[in-house]
Amino acid sequence: MEHKEVSVLIGGRAGEGISSAGQVIAQMLGHQGYRVHMYYDYPSLIKGGHNFAIIRGADQKIGAVRNTVDFLLALNQETVDLHREKLTSEGVLVFRSDAANAEGVAVPVKRLLEEEGAPAVMGNSAILGAFVRAAGMDWEVAETVLRKAIPKQIDTNLRIARRAYDEAEVKTRISPLGAKALPVVTGNEAIGLGLIQSGLGLYCGYPMSPTSNLLHFLVSHGTELRIRVIQPESETAAILMALGCAYAGIRAAVGTSGGGFCLMVEALSLAGIAELPVLVVLGQRTGPSTGLATYTAQADLQFALGAGQADFPRLITAPGDADELMAWAAACLDLTWKYQLPAILLSDKTLCEGMYSLDTSQMRHLQIDLELADKNVSPYTRYSLTESGISPLRFPPASGEIIRVNSHVHDPDGITTENEETTKAMADKRMRKMRGLAEEIEAMDPVHLGGDVDASTALLCWGSNKGICEELGTKMGLRVIQPVVLWPFPERSFARVCKGVERMFTVECNESGQLARLVRQFGYASEDVILKYNGRPFFVDELEALLGRAIS
Amino acid sequence: MEHKEVSVLIGGRAGEGISSAGQVIAQMLGHQGYRVHMYYDYPSLIKGGHNFAIIRGADQKIGAVRNTVDFLLALNQETVDLHREKLTSEGVLVFRSDAANAEGVAVPVKRLLEEEGAPAVMGNSAILGAFVRAAGMDWEVAETVLRKAIPKQIDTNLRIARRAYDEAEVKTRISPLGAKALPVVTGNEAIGLGLIQSGLGLYCGYPMSPTSNLLHFLVSHGTELRIRVIQPESETAAILMALGCAYAGIRAAVGTSGGGFCLMVEALSLAGIAELPVLVVLGQRTGPSTGLATYTAQADLQFALGAGQADFPRLITAPGDADELMAWAAACLDLTWKYQLPAILLSDKTLCEGMYSLDTSQMRHLQIDLELADKNVSPYTRYSLTESGISPLRFPPASGEIIRVNSHVHDPDGITTENEETTKAMADKRMRKMRGLAEEIEAMDPVHLGGDVDASTALLCWGSNKGICEELGTKMGLRVIQPVVLWPFPERSFARVCKGVERMFTVECNESGQLARLVRQFGYASEDVILKYNGRPFFVDELEALLGRAIS
Amino acid sequence: MNLISRAPNVWCPGCGNFTIQQALKEVITQLAAEEYPVENNVLVAGIGQHGKLFDYMNLNGFYGLHGRTIPIAAGIRLANPNLQVLCVAGDGDCYAEGLDHLIFGAKRNLNVTVLVHNNRVYALTTGQYTPTSTKGYRGRSTPEGIEELPLNPLELMLVSGASFIARGYTGRREQLQGLIREAILHRGFAFVDILQVCVTYNNLTRYYNEHVYDWTKEGVEDYEKAWEKAREWDYNTDAKIGLGVLYRHRAPTFEENHPVPEPLTRDERRTFIENLLDRRV
Amino acid sequence: MNLISRAPNVWCPGCGNFTIQQALKEVITQLAAEEYPVENNVLVAGIGQHGKLFDYMNLNGFYGLHGRTIPIAAGIRLANPNLQVLCVAGDGDCYAEGLDHLIFGAKRNLNVTVLVHNNRVYALTTGQYTPTSTKGYRGRSTPEGIEELPLNPLELMLVSGASFIARGYTGRREQLQGLIREAILHRGFAFVDILQVCVTYNNLTRYYNEHVYDWTKEGVEDYEKAWEKAREWDYNTDAKIGLGVLYRHRAPTFEENHPVPEPLTRDERRTFIENLLDRRV
């Protein structure tokens, strides 16, 4: 059997390393030339419960999984019971024979471990080895990927995998696709890489799903990268540390989810008036409030648009896959510095904790001109009223200069004023920055156009629904419109990609159609909204059916 | 001279009691049958600086002042210098002759105080006495109003006022209008009265302009009213106390401004999912961030619309004068209880600290049916999935019942679940409540229609701009449309009052046209926005000129 | 009524939280047999592994926000001081995000019981250091070990005005049960720092077993002595770890200062409004 | 350079803030003559009357949010530890809204100076009680007198790990100046609670004048002694009020634990990314 695409589900209890095993499988598929996406489903607990990952590889870029799988790797009986029906008729079940009863490739994990005198944590290597054999892949695939993916005691792990590999039988053959092998990363990692690329100096994060792993990723490489990573007492402290840091000249970012973002909005408004750059990575999850800590949603767009008292310029982006996350995290950090304003990068649990093939060669390198003005301008005026609204940026200490930033309405020197003309002049200055940013954004290709680009029926989507819409758009002959920048809303680019659209379906993971509400503000009526809000992303077959019904 | 309207400006240093003196003048005009508005302008400091109040009386309801005045009461030279040019050609200047040099009614305050052996704080009584005489009002007006308005040492104050009255000369004659005398209250007081009417049990507030005085007002009557008023350690604590209180069955409200509201949004989302009633009075001021602490703005609408992560039902109202503030504060509290959701009452510095005639006879008594369900339903299920989305409300202790509220996605009993069906079912339940609320709102006359109701050119406004738009709409032949409820947006009522409108001007005190953005979402393009954002409200003559230019 | 709910329990096997749950269950059962009906209890939970107790107990409850048990509890008590409010908090929850509230709860002498499941780690978010983690603790946000010294919550509570302070340990269930009982019966802010073993991220069982000893109850009303005892162990340096009641003291409570009055009737409210407006004409 | 700015000063005549401003000005002038250039100072201000110092001084500054001086200061120090950061905070500001941050600043031993203008009232918002107001204080939010006991900030800071703690009084300018100087020169978290007279809302001048006395510097490194001294006066009950340095101690600072490394070049960053991605194929 020749596979243009392949799906693997691996499941077991929390604490059994499902996520890491899933990553290994994703890398294996990547190694074989597949474009990969992994969806990781886990409840909010540490041990027990049921975790599973679905890894899908295809011959084109993808961003969603199916509800059916070709391989089911079961670490326990529950996995067999819960997911057996997802297995296609030709599908292969690989299972721990000492923990489950089933038909298929039985892996006697306990025995194999005992034979190698290896600890229980290495059990997954056995399953993986058996999977590689059952999938008809060469041992080389297992060896190469495991060597890279497993940091500790690789030799024992390899011996165990090999034993399982040797004992298992070939059930089908996932042969190399011939395409270039691409690395596989989580969305959190892609964001981290973008920040690193753009010269991040400080990252502050208070743990919160789904961005905790961005914190962990950055700190685990912090020393090497010479980036400081701080976990402060609260999200409020996190963003204020970032603002203090920016004031003194170092690039800073913070990451959180909706609940933590609530505690940052006062500082966001401060960044607005004080004209301080900061990037907030906002990983959305199911709400309201604590909601479902480990499940997904796209329901913080309206919050991000209005967060913080009063009007102030802000940048809001919602990249839709790893390539975009990396590119736009880097670009956002640059833009916050150029325009001295806060930016929010909207992600969600699907993106943050899912895995994607990353294609840096394809990745657009957004060019941002950071030459603001003569940096050594003197005498220096922090809030000089320039035509662009952007004042030159200098940092303390600057001999002979006084550099003041201020949360009150202030004069050009940063001294508090209640004067009415200055109040208006400073608001106008900030609005000029916003217009400049909007112009620059229009030139950055801020609205992705995909699928069948000439179709008159369009799918409008944002963030993590990019991949699935792209896939279905191509398949079903629908145009796909995905604004990556949501604010300042790229009106001209949006109008351009909408030319000829007669009907527009909005696909979103929230209950009110938040993007549909936004585009309506700009005159685009999208009454056809396809919404999902049960914490899970759309599955390919599911959305295909929904669209089929809606369009007909 | 027969006055159909009259304007008085009183000015001096902070700490000199300008606000109280202004209130006395407002009550005097009210006593004479005028409909009154007072604008109070003061910087953010305690002593010194320059404070002034403009009190305007007219033969119709008003909500704004002019830039010209008929009387200028100057407690110091600065007041004379800053405001002399506002005085009409026939205007009368009353001034402290021992603190300013000017032409007009000189009041030798120091001497009068010395003669009565009175302390300096009583100086304003002299000015007020002289004003009453200069304005040709009967001594009875001074005596009646001062007796009511001055709590301490009224006799000495009256003696001083009388001396000044006797020494001053009549310059013009503000005679009684013949209309019923109406009481005069600040917007904060009107809100407080509405809350009291509706059975408030707890008010929590952390001091912040412009709602600190709501805290002070309620606490000053707290004992008598048997309402608890608490100033906690932060705004976060304030709203959470209110939610705890609501859980246990007592009506609670909180008040703050934008900066403090930032610290409440996490709890707002909690109220959304836990289905707890709470009313937040959000007094807007000039932002972003600390901005201008004592000046006005209408720039938190977009923030209020999106505040808190994820979608959840909320009620947002923006009353436009004292009558509406009182009526809707009461109605909002009722509605939060009926629908078990958070409500935001948007006010601003103009409304909160300005004064208005209150006409309770004219006030609409919004009838809200609070019979939710059989309160003693047993077995009790906190989040039972009803058709209306509203679950019966019971409070602990309830013998044999368990009453759980939960910030996580929960099942009908309030126990946490990650189940996908329940997640969706509970979101749908909350949306049903929103629809029910929207229906009820449509029946409550949520969009005020005024001015020339048949005109095809309309002024769209909200909150504190109601009064000025009404006045100018009537004068200039423009229809006035003022949605009092902003969310759920009263689509049907709005459509009804918009019938026949060909051109719509939006009048707002912010820099982005926040209401215009909102109505665009519902298909109403209002490109003609008239915005002011220097911290000051529109003045009548100013807006008239702007409108004149814009319309022609 | 069965105090343990139908919700499936997903704490790790061996987790100290089970002990706390068990102890709490016993105490509530005892008290119900005496004079405190079960339905008068309200459990206010923070967000974290500790908070799951909300789901596991058949008690009235408010599952609130990370770090915010105290103000919610204050609101409940203001509404109805007959309700027995138990705050179930975590160390990340109420020594980091919500420390401000904890201190003000103590300052006001709010009459609630605060049980801190102090496992000295953010457990639910997979093992980051908290304010009480030992210096050098390696968690996922501090792979090279945290450089800060921990806070000593007992000292903090003592200086903040808490009127009942105790320390329990999940390895000593009976004692813990007694402490919880005393805490609930105390009139005022009753704080129990519970050394809760997290077997997954911070298993200090051996260390605790080797170092704990029991405080005598003598002189528990002596602030100075309490201070000395609180300082024996700084949550960092090797030392004996005292368990038991550290301090107890009777003082007016928040609720006593803000008693619930009989509310005005609708008519009385109307009269108030009319009178007030009369003074404004 | 003139350290006093062109901004018109609008504090009430007689306000203790003038004394603090004067003292600070002297100290910065002195230090500038020694080794600390004026431009190396950054003043981080809270919101309140105290915060107006930001406008009145010709110093670099960050006028932030109510209660949030400390995390802003931490960020500045993380970016550039050559900057001398002075937090100018209020008692409402950093003992209520921002208490959490203050405690964590102390715990981390962040190397900044915190000057608390403790007038024991929310002055800018017209006189409400704060966490250090005396029991019975009648302000606009407590017309019948607040029922709570005040917090003792010195005790709080001591148990939180502050490595320099002092108390000054605006009625003793010279001493205050010395304390500010020592605080700035201290390496670590230097906290000065300044009894600042608010003539308008809480004029305690007479009370302070009658009760203050000077602490000797002896044994300022002794924690136990510090604790005793801190407890002499509880900000409520009549007692002698000690002024001076309460405690001093040298410990590693936050910044020492998080030194600023030479950043990677663009190429080094690219190489890092390539290597990492190589491991993912």
Ligand SMILES: Cc1ncc(C[n+]2csc(CCOP(=O)(O)OP(=O)(O)O)c2C)c(N)n1
């Ligand atoms: C405002 C906010 N920030 C972050 C989180 C994420 N969060 C959930 S549990 C938790 C850690 C809890 O640690 P702790 O309080 O010690 O509880 P434990 O799990 O150890 O019992 C965090 C940070 C949240 N829910 N809300």
Ligand SMILES: Cc1ncc(C[n+]2csc(CCOP(=O)(O)OP(=O)(O)O)c2C)c(N)n1
């Ligand atoms: C989040 C927030 N809440 C409330 C306020 C309003 N506010 C401004 S100044 C102030 C009081 C300040 O008191 P304190 O810190 O003691 O300073 P002081 O004026 O006494 O110097 C308050 C509550 C604010 N600016 N921000």
Ligand code: SF4
């Ligand atoms: S992670 Fe720790 S605290 Fe959480 S359930 Fe497991 S053992 Fe208990």
Ligand code: SF4
């Ligand atoms: S109100 Fe008090 S603190 Fe503020 S300036 Fe006046 S005296 Fe100083």
Ligand SMILES: [Mg+2]
């Ligand atoms: Mg913990």
Ligand SMILES: [Mg+2]
């Ligand atoms: Mg103060």
